[in-house]
Amino acid sequence: MKTTRSMATALLVVGSALAMHAAQAQTAGIYRTDLLKQDISAPEREAVQVRVDFDPGAFAPRHAHPGEEVAYVLEGTLEYQLDGKPPVTLKAGEALFIPAGTGHSARNVGSGKASELATYIVRKGAPLVAPGK
16 A cells, blocks of 8 residues: 555656646747746745747747746847737847736747746746647
8 A cells, every 4th residue: 555655656746747847848949947946925926037048030839827927138139929919029138028827929030049038926836838729
């Protein structure tokens, strides 16, 4: 009985890790570097900061997050499409606020590499990225 429980627990842990990895899988030409994950003073919330690098022409398909995102362009030119809004093109040094749960996509529309610093205030324990429908 104890062995069965231990096996079930191990499978649950491995399955959860695989599901989390799949939810945050890299898209071709897009590279995510996790920088920070920290509890904050707001109950059940955490801050997550990620650097996202885009190869020329790379596209991050529609997705959403379980909280707010501030996207700050570090280099290059990125076009963001938020649900119900016209596209917004940002260059290095410009930022965009994306409300919680808002579907959006991003594309490198410049001729070289582009990078953003994405800062999220999200529900603790929720997958950071939910694919769009």
